[in-house]
Amino acid sequence: MAFMLSLLMALVLVSYGPGGSLGCDLSQNQVLLGRKNLRLLGQMRRISPRFCLQDRKDFAFPQEMVEGGHLQEAQAISVLHEMLQQSFNLFHTERSSAAWDTTLLKKLCSGLLEQLDDLDPCLGQVMGEEDSALGRTGPTLAVKRYFQGIHVYLKEKEYSDCAWEIVIVEIMRSLSSSASLQERLRMMDGDLYSP
Template identity: 30%
Template sequence: MEKPMALRVLHIIGLWLLLTSEIATLDCGQIVKYQSNETGKTLGILKAMAGQQSSQECLEDPDFGFPRAKILKCSQEDAKMAIGLILQQIQIVFQLNFTQAQWSGKVTDLLSRALDQQHMQWRRCATAQMGKEAAFKDLRVMLSLKRYFRKLHTFLRGRQYSFCAWKMVRYELLVIYPIVLNELMRILEK
């Protein structure tokens, strides 16, 4: 009977050491600088995706209504959470059925890994600073972001993940991603 209990205690201690060593190795004070570098790399990947598409004209110009004004009024804590959520949601968008977009699977995998690493870095730092799982203070910020990304999902699904639908969503994210992340990071630097 003592062996299983001792084994469980060792597992818990091992898990705790793994988590705390991972958090201890993070330099959360440098996360804004880290994200600035990563934003540039991710933009490069998004731009490279366009080079793989045909020059087919897409006439529609949808307004997805990014909640910029609401997001830019948020607290520093919510800015951190918003950055993490934006990264996570962009990653989810690009995991949808993109076969008609004519993108290389390698490029989309690279984008997914880059966004996942960025999201995890923000999540770990928020957790390390809070001492517990971080959460939005103003739920309206989270809900408005989720509503925006739901519009992107609905748009893609409604147009059956067509080439033009993907082209418009990729362009939307190419414009929104750097502007909003840079503005949110300015909130954190205050």
Template identity: 40%
Template sequence: MVQTYLLMAGLMLCSNLVCSPGWGRPWDPDLENREIPLLLRQLQRVPSQNCLKDRTDFKFPWKRGKSIQIPMREATCFYHEMLGHIFNLFGTEESQAAWDHSPLDELLSSLYLRLDPLELACVHDLCCPSVAIEVRKYFQRITSYLKEKKYSACAWEVVRVEAEVSSFIINDIKAKSASKEES
């Protein structure tokens, strides 16, 4: 009898707060879509306008400003690949040296929470090899840029802004693909 109550209490607790992606906040898909860009914005240490001369075109895999609608499977692969590479980029030693640890740790934790369930949906390059190749090339350009600029504060700021904008775009692609699947 006591075991039944404990099981029910655990299920209620899990469905409300503790097991939600926000750890202590009820799950909100709109918040989830905004959280990564907001966390990236919190990393800002140098005013972006001070780094205008350092800007570059990293050649994002899809044209910005176009309405992008791709099949859900490819959108999931793209979302997974982008989040994985953002996680890897901001998890480096160079990144640890560039940013305040508290917001960086929060960003990495949030990325990890989103990546973990996606591992089941798509095993890296196996689902969509062409998507994986394009995203990998994009992040190689970003990494080369950082090395070329010797990981300067402005170089990191340019990359942070690029990641922030990219995260908005990948959320948009994911949302449009999901709504297309539903209709």
């Protein structure tokens, strides 16, 4: 019981204490957009990953860093923004245009861009409040390295259909983690407790 009371108090302090609520809108729309983007990724798949087993790779997604409960609000926003930005960059290239149905690809890029636009005010606030090194350290740096590994993999595999299929599965995994992170951020921001 004491633990639950402490946890509840910590949530209240994070939401309303000094450096608490960011005042940016981490609305339910952000979560719904994330789910829509995951569905679009699923629709983009053209072949079963079963046929691409020889191309499988462990990209070492930094799941513990991203989903771990130790992230401060500013770090969580920085990580989420980096994941969305890197996903957008990955699918907003000439190479990806050649690989996918352009209608689905445009919808995905548009959805990722909308999520980024919604998150930009929050990132601006934390970058103003926190050390500007947020993007160059810890979890955010781990996310950047993770995506660099994906880019290297695609290049090594010469952007083959199987390589893209493996990457789609991997990005679905990372965006699924970002959806969990969005939910946690909404709780940190007190959005779920608003009338």
